[in-house]
Amino acid sequence: MTEKxxxxxxxxxLLDEAEALFSEKGYNAVTVRExxxxxxxxxxxxxxxxxNKKNLYLEVFxxxxxxxxxxxxxxxxxxxGDQEPSSLTEVVKSLALAFLEGPLTDEERRRxxxxxxxxxxxxxxxxxxxxxxxxxxxxxKLSGLLRPFMPPELTKEQVMLNILxxxxxxxxxxxxxxxxxRLTDQEYDEAFKARLVEHLTGFSxxxxxxxxxxxxxxxxxxxxxxxxx
Amino acid sequence: MTEKxxxxxxxxxLLDEAEALFSEKGYNAVTVRExxxxxxxxxxxxxxxxxNKKNLYLEVFxxxxxxxxxxxxxxxxxxxGDQEPSSLTEVVKSLALAFLEGPLTDEERRRxxxxxxxxxxxxxxxxxxxxxxxxxxxxxKLSGLLRPFMPPELTKEQVMLNILxxxxxxxxxxxxxxxxxRLTDQEYDEAFKARLVEHLTGFSxxxxxxxxxxxxxxxxxxxxxxxxx
DNA sequence: GTCTATAGCAGGATAGAC
DNA sequence: GTCTATCCTGCTATAGAC
Numbered sequence: 001m002t003e004k005x006x007x008x009x010x011x012x013x014l015l016d017e018a019e020a021l022f023s024e025k026g027y028n029a030v031t032v033r034e035x036x037x038x039x040x041x042x043x044x045x046x047x048x049x050x051x052n053k054k055n056l057y058l059e060v061f062x063x064x065x066x067x068x069x070x071x072x073x074x075x076x077x078x079x080x081g082d083q084e085p086s087s088l089t090e091v092v093k094s095l096a097l098a099f100l101e102g103p104l105t106d107e108e109r110r111r112x113x114x115x116x117x118x119x120x121x122x123x124x125x126x127x128x129x130x131x132x133x134x135x136x137x138x139x140x141k142l143s144g145l146l147r148p149f150m151p152p153e154l155t156k157e158q159v160m161l162n163i164l165x166x167x168x169x170x171x172x173x174x175x176x177x178x179x180x181x182r183l184t185d186q187e188y189d190e191a192f193k194a195r196l197v198e199h200l201t202g203f204s205x206x207x208x209x210x211x212x213x214x215x216x217x218x219x220x221x222x223x224x225x226x227x228x229x
Numbered sequence: 230m231t232e233k234x235x236x237x238x239x240x241x242x243l244l245d246e247a248e249a250l251f252s253e254k255g256y257n258a259v260t261v262r263e264x265x266x267x268x269x270x271x272x273x274x275x276x277x278x279x280x281n282k283k284n285l286y287l288e289v290f291x292x293x294x295x296x297x298x299x300x301x302x303x304x305x306x307x308x309x310g311d312q313e314p315s316s317l318t319e320v321v322k323s324l325a326l327a328f329l330e331g332p333l334t335d336e337e338r339r340r341x342x343x344x345x346x347x348x349x350x351x352x353x354x355x356x357x358x359x360x361x362x363x364x365x366x367x368x369x370k371l372s373g374l375l376r377p378f379m380p381p382e383l384t385k386e387q388v389m390l391n392i393l394x395x396x397x398x399x400x401x402x403x404x405x406x407x408x409x410x411r412l413t414d415q416e417y418d419e420a421f422k423a424r425l426v427e428h429l430t431g432f433s434x435x436x437x438x439x440x441x442x443x444x445x446x447x448x449x450x451x452x453x454x455x456x457x458x
Numbered sequence: 459g460t461c462t463a464t465a466g467c468a469g470g471a472t473a474g475a476c
Numbered sequence: 477g478t479c480t481a482t483c484c485t486g487c488t489a490t491a492g493a494c
Contacts, residue, residue: 010478026351028257031469042479047471088437117350120405121343122255131411139412149437158428160413165432168401169394176349176397182360183368184389199387203394207436208317208378239460260487271461276489461494468487476479 011049013039019060023114027057027124061115061126068104068112069134073141075103080145088149088205092166095142096200099170100193113175139163166204173200240278242268248289252343256286256353290344290355297333297341298363302370304332309374317378317434321395324371325429328399329422342404368392395433402429 006012017038021030032046032053039045050056076098085091104112119127142163143156150159173180173196177188186192235241246267250259261275261282268274279285305327314320333341348356371392372385379388402409402425406417415421 026255026257028255032471033469043470044472044479045477048477053470092437114350117346120408121346121350123407127407131408135408136412146437157413157415157424161425161428162432162437164401164409164412165398165429166437168398168405172393172397172401178352178356179349179360179364180393183365183393184386186386195386196390199390200394203391203436205436207432207434208321208375208391208395261489262487272488273461273490274459277459282488459494461492463491463493465490466488469485470483471485472483473481474479475481476477 010039010041010045014041014046014049014056015060015063018056019064019111019115022057022060023111026118032056057124058126058129061129065112065115065126065130066133068108069130069138071103072098073138084148085145088146089201091142091145091149092204093197093201095166096170096197096204099174100197100200109174113171117175139167166200169200169203239268239270239274243270243275243278243285244289244292247285248293248340248344251286251289252340252347255347261285286353287355287358290358294341294344294355294359295362297337298359298367300332301327302367313377314374317375318430320371320374320378321433322426322430324395325399325426325433328403329426329429338403342400346404368396395429398429398432 006016014035018030018035021035021038033043035056036043036045046053046056050059076094079094079097080090102109115126116130119130139160143159146163147159150162181187184192235245243264247259247264250264250267262272264285265272265274275282275285279288305323308323308326309319314323331338344355345359348359368389372388375392376388379391410416413421
């Protein structure tokens with residue numbers, strides 16, 4: 001415990017505090033003075049361990065963000081079980097669960113999404129890192145899992161777009177929590193998150209169709225076939 | 230022309246350049262020196278016209294962002310026509326069109342989404358402003374338009390969640406363009422945007438169901454009814 | 459109304475003692 | 477390895493000339 005505890009290793013403390021601060025305030029708004037003070041280290045330590053501020057930021061992604069994303073993916077796979085999934089519902093629900101509930105604490109999830117949200121708005125080197133190590137491989141994986149449930153004539157692009165539609169919702173309900181809370185007048189408590197998982201699963205599988213009485217559905221809504229152009 | 234042209238009025242030039250810079254680099258990364266130089270004004274002009282940097286930022290939202298959002302909403306309403314919509318497809322397609330194609334130039338759209346994406350990641354006073362003047366009212370409006378197509382037993386929350394699901398996708402494909410481009414290996418040209426509108430419409434109406442052969446759909450997929458908990 | 463010059467402060471990085 | 481003191485740069489905001 002004396003040697004292994006993360007809190008005893010200055011470098012680890014710096015990474016933890018840096019992540020907390022970067023996620024809360026963004027790269028530019030955080031100062032190295034702030035980080036080293038929070039980590040109870042001296043001002044020079046950041047330069048000593050990481051060379052400079054920017055590299056500390058990248059290291060946060062390499063040593064904190066990426067491993068945590070991997071934990072979410074593992075949760076998803078565990079949720080899904082070992083054998084090949086036998087229905088779309090399973091896959092989509094596991095996905096929504098892994099992201100909305102998942103293995104992360106509320107605090108971890110907040111950090112995680114804040115960091116990547118900022119990268120989406122204003123990509124830096126960290127975005128490349130994440131694309132290559134996490135997003136890309138995971139989308140490939142999902143593509144493989146969901147492909148069997150889609151007609152073979154769909155193009156690769158259409159398969160990917162379907163996956164991204166699901167992703168879009170899962171991500172939105174995760175990191176636009178401020179907006180969602182305001183519009184639904186709901187806190188993100190356990191009950192609400194559970195309702196969200198259900199809703200996202202339902203919507204992913206049948207879209208607004210889930211909410212339509214059969215007669216209206218057949219009456220007013222011609223079946224929409226995705227164009228291939 | 231001499232008096233009315235926007236480029237002749239220093240205040241307007243400042244707003245334009247400030248918006249461009251804030252959207253590109255984020256509030257903290259931009260300096261007032263940079264803005265005043267870009268707008269061909271002197272350093273003191275920003276304090277003269279807007280008091281301080283923060284208020285200039287807010288004014289960008291008030292005088293540029295909000296009116297532009299209104300133009301998108303007008304486009305949506307025009308696309309929809311005057312009378313009450315007769316199908317969900319109409320509404321959803323108009324919505325996707327308004328956002329993905331819409332009345333904005335590529336440059337305007339880029340600015341628009343960058344600015345709000347940053348606010349989502351790290352809300353400031355500008356976010357409150359946007360929620361109150363734009364997002365809130367527009368979601369109410371959509372709620373009214375889509376309500377007739379959903380079963381009456383749905384709660385207000387479920388209606389709103391459906392709307393947010395659609396929103397989520399539309400927004401994601403707008404401001405995660407970097408990520409989408411990378412994953413689909415596609416530039417956001419006119420053809421790709423047209424395919425996106427089709428795809429989003431299809432997905433919103435029928436979810437992954439659009440992509441499933443009927444026998445699989447009925448076989449492996451029990452109808453998912455949204456829980457009300 | 460417009461501009462220049464500058465006050466006053468905070469940031470990242472580093473040199474060099476221990 | 478750790479820390480303090482400090483350098484240099486660049487920021488916002490303002491005072492005061494024109």
